[in-house]
Amino acid sequence: MSDDTNHRSLAVVYFNGTWDLIDATTRTPDQDLEMLTRAFASRQHWIEAGGTDQNIAIADWQVAHAASLAGFTDVADAFSTAAYDRARAAALPTWMQASTAEGRARACAAMHDIAGYEKYAAETKDLLDKVTDLEDRQLVESQLQSIPAP
Numbered sequence: 001m002s003d004d005t006n007h008r009s010l011a012v013v014y015f016n017g018t019w020d021l022i023d024a025t026t027r028t029p030d031q032d033l034e035m036l037t038r039a040f041a042s043r044q045h046w047i048e049a050g051g052t053d054q055n056i057a058i059a060d061w062q063v064a065h066a067a068s069l070a071g072f073t074d075v076a077d078a079f080s081t082a083a084y085d086r087a088r089a090a091a092l093p094t095w096m097q098a099s100t101a102e103g104r105a106r107a108c109a110a111m112h113d114i115a116g117y118e119k120y121a122a123e124t125k126d127l128l129d130k131v132t133d134l135e136d137r138q139l140v141e142s143q144l145q146s147i148p149a150p
Helices: 003-022 029-048 053-070 073-089 094-110 114-128 134-145
Strands: none
Touching: 003 029, 003 053, 029 053, 053 073, 053 094, 073 094, 094 114, 094 134, 114 134
């Protein structure tokens, strides 16, 4: 197995492990730190594997998501902005742009930035109107709906 393959495999393992913690109904403070650590590990392994712009944007989005949930709002802000900017600079698919706008809305909500939350939530909805794949659209819609009100 090549280094790139190993890094890709580890990126996926850490990504999925992060989701297990994101989906947990309750988390301890230690689990919040583990969730964020796993998200960072996944991101780093995508970088080591030579991941695409989409891989890195998704990794940045997941770091931001985990950081929002764990209360690390400055980290959530930085990584959601990185994902958002990368998705646009790389002209990633519309569903990805919608997802990264959702990530910005989530980070803004975590920071209690109501105007920012409303701006990015509206952008997410506008972009989702252009997404033709039902599964992609439903995924991003469910993420947007899961954001706690700021």
